[in-house]
Amino acid sequence: MSRNGYDAIVIGAGANGLVTAHYLARAGKRVLVVEQHESPDPSLDIGWVPAVIVRDLGLAGAGLRIQEPDPWITAPLEAGGTLELSRDIERSAEAIRRISPADAAKWPEFCQRLRRLAGVLERLYLAPPPDIESNDARELARIVGLGLYVRRLGKQAVIDLARILPMSIAELLDDWFENDALKGALGALGIWHLKQGPRSGGTAFNFLHHHAGSRGGVFRPARSNITQALSSIPGVELRRGERAAVLAKNGRASGVVLEKSGEAILVPLVVSSADPRATLQPIAFELDPEFARAVDNIKARGVVARGTLALESVPGYATLCIAPSLDYLERAYDDAKYGRDSAAPYVEVQRTDGRLELHVQYVAPGTHEDLTHKIARALNAQPNQVQVQAAEESLYHGELTLDQILFMRPVPGWSRYRTPIEGLYLCGSGTHPGGGIPGAAGRNAAREIL
Amino acid sequence: MKRYDAIVIGGGHNGLVTAAYLARAKQSVLVLERRPRVGGAAVTEEIFPGFKFSMFSYVVSLLRPEIIRDLDLPRHGLHILPLESTVTPMENGDYLAAWGDHDETRRELYRHSPRDAEAYDEYGRLMHFMAQAVKPILGMVPPDPTSFAPGDLVGLLKLGKHFRDLGGERLHALVKLMTMSSADFLDEWFETDVLKATKSASGIIGTFLGPRSPGTAYVLLHHYMGELDGVFRAWGFAKGGTGAVSESIASAARGFGAEIRCDAGVSKVIVGNGRATGVVLENGDEIPARTVVSSLDPRRTFLQLLEPDHLPSDFVSDIRRFKFRGSSGKVNLALDSLPSFTCMPGVGRQHRGAFSISPSLDYVERAYDDAKYGEFSRRPYMDIVFPSMIDPGMAPPGKHVMSIFVQYAPYALNGGWTDAKREAFGDAVVNTVESFAPGFKSLILHRQVITPLDIERITGLSEGNIFAGELALHQLFFLRPAAGWAKFATPVRGFYQCGSGTHPGGGIMGASGRLAAMRILKDGT
Numbered sequence: 001m002s003r004n005g006y007d008a009i010v011i012g013a014g015a016n017g018l019v020t021a022h023y024l025a026r027a028g029k030r031v032l033v034v035e036q037h038e039s040p041d042p043s044l045d046i047g048w049v050p051a052v053i054v055r056d057l058g059l060a061g062a063g064l065r066i067q068e069p070d071p072w073i074t075a076p077l078e079a080g081g082t083l084e085l086s087r088d089i090e091r092s093a094e095a096i097r098r099i100s101p102a103d104a105a106k107w108p109e110f111c112q113r114l115r116r117l118a119g120v121l122e123r124l125y126l127a128p129p130p131d132i133e134s135n136d137a138r139e140l141a142r143i144v145g146l147g148l149y150v151r152r153l154g155k156q157a158v159i160d161l162a163r164i165l166p167m168s169i170a171e172l173l174d175d176w177f178e179n180d181a182l183k184g185a186l187g188a189l190g191i192w193h194l195k196q197g198p199r200s201g202g203t204a205f206n207f208l209h210h211h212a213g214s215r216g217g218v219f220r221p222a223r224s225n226i227t228q229a230l231s232s233i234p235g236v237e238l239r240r241g242e243r244a245a246v247l248a249k250n251g252r253a254s255g256v257v258l259e260k261s262g263e264a265i266l267v268p269l270v271v272s273s274a275d276p277r278a279t280l281q282p283i284a285f286e287l288d289p290e291f292a293r294a295v296d297n298i299k300a301r302g303v304v305a306r307g308t309l310a311l312e313s314v315p316g317y318a319t320l321c322i323a324p325s326l327d328y329l330e331r332a333y334d335d336a337k338y339g340r341d342s343a344a345p346y347v348e349v350q351r352t353d354g355r356l357e358l359h360v361q362y363v364a365p366g367t368h369e370d371l372t373h374k375i376a377r378a379l380n381a382q383p384n385q386v387q388v389q390a391a392e393e394s395l396y397h398g399e400l401t402l403d404q405i406l407f408m409r410p411v412p413g414w415s416r417y418r419t420p421i422e423g424l425y426l427c428g429s430g431t432h433p434g435g436g437i438p439g440a441a442g443r444n445a446a447r448e449i450l
Numbered sequence: 451m452k453r454y455d456a457i458v459i460g461g462g463h464n465g466l467v468t469a470a471y472l473a474r475a476k477q478s479v480l481v482l483e484r485r486p487r488v489g490g491a492a493v494t495e496e497i498f499p500g501f502k503f504s505m506f507s508y509v510v511s512l513l514r515p516e517i518i519r520d521l522d523l524p525r526h527g528l529h530i531l532p533l534e535s536t537v538t539p540m541e542n543g544d545y546l547a548a549w550g551d552h553d554e555t556r557r558e559l560y561r562h563s564p565r566d567a568e569a570y571d572e573y574g575r576l577m578h579f580m581a582q583a584v585k586p587i588l589g590m591v592p593p594d595p596t597s598f599a600p601g602d603l604v605g606l607l608k609l610g611k612h613f614r615d616l617g618g619e620r621l622h623a624l625v626k627l628m629t630m631s632s633a634d635f636l637d638e639w640f641e642t643d644v645l646k647a648t649k650s651a652s653g654i655i656g657t658f659l660g661p662r663s664p665g666t667a668y669v670l671l672h673h674y675m676g677e678l679d680g681v682f683r684a685w686g687f688a689k690g691g692t693g694a695v696s697e698s699i700a701s702a703a704r705g706f707g708a709e710i711r712c713d714a715g716v717s718k719v720i721v722g723n724g725r726a727t728g729v730v731l732e733n734g735d736e737i738p739a740r741t742v743v744s745s746l747d748p749r750r751t752f753l754q755l756l757e758p759d760h761l762p763s764d765f766v767s768d769i770r771r772f773k774f775r776g777s778s779g780k781v782n783l784a785l786d787s788l789p790s791f792t793c794m795p796g797v798g799r800q801h802r803g804a805f806s807i808s809p810s811l812d813y814v815e816r817a818y819d820d821a822k823y824g825e826f827s828r829r830p831y832m833d834i835v836f837p838s839m840i841d842p843g844m845a846p847p848g849k850h851v852m853s854i855f856v857q858y859a860p861y862a863l864n865g866g867w868t869d870a871k872r873e874a875f876g877d878a879v880v881n882t883v884e885s886f887a888p889g890f891k892s893l894i895l896h897r898q899v900i901t902p903l904d905i906e907r908i909t910g911l912s913e914g915n916i917f918a919g920e921l922a923l924h925q926l927f928f929l930r931p932a933a934g935w936a937k938f939a940t941p942v943r944g945f946y947q948c949g950s951g952t953h954p955g956g957g958i959m960g961a962s963g964r965l966a967a968m969r970i971l972k973d974g975t
Contacts, residue, residue: 132613132614132621133614133617133618133621151595151596151598155596155934158595158596158933159596159929159933159934162595162924162928162929162933163924163929163933164924166629166664166665166922166923166924167922167923167924171773171924175771196664199663199822200631200662200663200664201629201659201663201664201665201922201923202629202664202665290619297638299634327823330822334819337662337815338812338815401629401630401664402625402628402629402630402664403625403626403629403630403634403664408622408625408626412618412619412622412625412626413618413619413622
């Protein structure tokens with residue numbers, strides 16, 4: 001314990017930072033969490049909340065609510081009416097049958113096959129990534145065990161895994177379905193937070209990643225108040241409105257300095273849930289040049305704008321998806337490729353706690369004058385009903401592309417939450433398993449640290 | 451009627467390689483080719499009197515050295531002439547050049563970016579190493595991860611060890627190459643846009659992907675695996691055109707005793723009791739054989755030569771799903787004299803190498819955008835060479851031939867390909883060249899425009915895909931052409947596949963043909 005009484009400082013009070021902090025605290029450490037924002041951003045709590053975290057940290061008693069809307073998506077149809085997909089596979093098949101009997105017939109098997117693959121990811125995600133370079137017998141046994149687990153799921157699962165992960169979501173959906181509205185609504189999940197279009201390889205993996213944690217036939221992650229629940233359980237000290245930078249010298253972390261006050265807090269253990277680039281670039285002089293270059297090379301291109309929609313009355317849907325076809329999404333991406341905002345963006349409206357939240361893609365970081373008009377046009381709404389925040393760099397601190405997952409995340413060979421700076425760890429979305437699974441990286445990191 | 455030990459369907463380079471290796475092992479072999487000449491997509495034809503063209507495939511580099519050695523191809527007339535430089539004209543009138551001389555290339559790069567000139571050597575070393583690391587896999591029969599057979603388990607373990615032995619840094623580079631887009635991969639190394647554009651172009655060859663599409667970095671590497679006379683990543687022309695490569699393999703096969711029959715298209719494989727027993731020719735003749743090998747692409751091999759009830763239904767749907775999506779065209783021109791490019795006026799050594807029309811990443815990406823929505827590129831990516839500058843025998847004295855490889859021309863063009871559309875595509879190509887070399891159009895004596903549909907019609911390659919199936923990650927290795935059937939055998943006993951639609955895939959490589967022959971000899975059927 002250092003003089004100030006803390007054993008560890010965690011930078012960032014998002015779900016991952018708080019989960020790490022609580023796991024460390026449960027192991028007897030005195031932990032201070034420093035957060036730059038004054039209040040939590042509830043719109044970030046989208047994704048699978050692993051049951052093991054809820055159990056370990058007693059979140060159920062802390063008021064954790066997980067919203068799983070039914071139907072989980074409503075997509076307007078060109079010919080009028082909507083396509084509504086429900087949590088019940090049969091009911092969704094009924095809805096799909098009205099637009100395509102052939103697609104309806106395939107729906108149950110599609111859901112079952114993808115559910116099985118998502119199960120493999122879930123298993124991978126609740127532990128540090130396999131270390132394929134390791135010569136440690138236990139690690140090798142774990143990798144072999146994982147291989148056997150997949151093989152036991154059957155021959156088809158092995159083939160699906162190898163075939164589907166590198167595919168584009170468009171190829172995957174075209175293999176199964178014919179209806180544009182269905183493929184658009186599903187395909188949108190494949191491009192979530194990614195600067196890739198539905199025809200780009202690896203988007204099928206992104207689709208599967210965001211399916212993890214959901215039941216079969218539900219292809220939108222749940223939404224929760226996990227950050228709020230984590231903030232309300234005792235055990236860690238939380239200081240808001242302070243931006244902290246890591247102090248490092250001679251390859252060792254010595255604490256943090258608070259930027260506003262200039263106050264230095266010295267501790268032997270610093271864990272950052274912030275973007276790996278933001279954490280490490282300011283101390284690049286302490287890093288090996290190869291490692292520093294790998295950090296600079298992390299792709300984390302922001303493509304999502306978030307905001308709210310104000311309607312006079314509460315709409316009938318829980319989640320409205322404007323992605324009428326895969327081509328619509330691809331054209332939206334074409335604009336992004338050349339550095340423009342999508343002329344016709346993919347827009348999703350999520351109703352939560354009396355608010356209507358917007359997810360708009362593709363939007364480059366920064367503020368954009370005519371963005372509200374484009375969004376309003378896509379939604380058939382008035383521009384003054386749309387409010388958008390300035391778009392940020394990738395919320396996932398690193399795009400979930402195949403070259404940035406597992407043992408390649410956040411940078412190749414440093415996937416075990418450690419950094420070359422002794423005493424400095426990472427625990428945010430930039431680490432395995434990445435964004436969209438609040439708390440999973442935080443728990444894995446804490447277990448590695450301990 | 452004579453019963454052969456083996457009949458090889460299709461006299462493309464892979465079929466000929468299989469035939470040569472089988473004949474070398476003292477089997478009686480018959481090659482059946484539908485066209486009047488062997489070669490498939492590696493043919494030289496005198497399209498206009500006095501002007502000879504490598505009609506489709508036009509450069510050689512990937513041909514496996516062990517095949518050249520085993521079959522003693524130089525003795526059978528194979529002679530490769532080096533192609534030394536690449537010049538990329540830029541929209542602003544400048545250029546980027548890579549010359550045969552390494553120091554000169556470095557100086558040229560330095561002119562664009564000192565930083566890139568520094569990175570260039572390190573990049574070259576990495577790619578060289580990665581290509582070496584992947585090469586053994588090209589010569590390996592892919593183990594099947596869905597099988598519990600001891601051979602497959604051992605194969606998988608060996609493969610795992612091979613990768614682990616690469617060591618961390620290189621293993622990570624390999625993962626990146628297997629998964630990234632060529633644009634993203636090159637972004638990690640270079641800043642000069644025109645350099646990235648020109649390098650990324652080899653990542654899109656034969657694919658229906660743009661330089662920003664993940665998966666293209668692998669194709670980049672695939673093209674780095676070339677080796678000529680031990681010189682790494684050297685591209686060259688065969689003297690007499692690529693047809694001469696096929697002719698030399700054919701000559702070697704004949705030398706070992708194989709028979710080659712042209713104008714002999716096969717319509718069906720005869721199957722009795724789940725076993726191939728021979729073939730039926732298009733003229734109705736039946737020829738019996740102990741083993742039948744198809745070098746055609748997977749779609750034609752399984753969906754055309756066989757009846758569906760000869761095959762398991764899962765396998766049939768896998769083959770139906772196998773993607774071709776031809777995206778490349780070719781324009782062959784007879785020229786009165788050589789064109790002068792604005793960026794490097796006059797006629798000179800630059801004409802002994804390639805001109806790459808890839809002035810920027812956005813340019814190439816836009817060319818892809820057109821194709822994505824079913825149109826040919828209005829301003830396409832092109833790889834231009836003048837074979838008559840290297841082998842004067844290709845054109846009459848003083849005249850020249852010009853070969854333009856073009857992307858993108860989608861097989862599934864909106865409204866379908868017509869004669870008018872073909873000419874419009876040809877116009878887009880020559881007009882684009884004209885914009886970089888004013889006056890070029892007036893030098894054209896004859897023009898041949900080849901669309902993916904033409905490639906399919908002439909060579910039989912489905913959808914005109916030059917690799918007999920896309921080189922996409924999910925169609926490689928143990929998934930090429932379908933899971934469980936990537937080891938050259940097929941669900942029909944005595945029937946084998948040996949074309950580029952099997953591991954390791956396209957380019958004039960011959961590796962599929964050789965591996966298939968090894969497999970057949972090992973099975974001893």
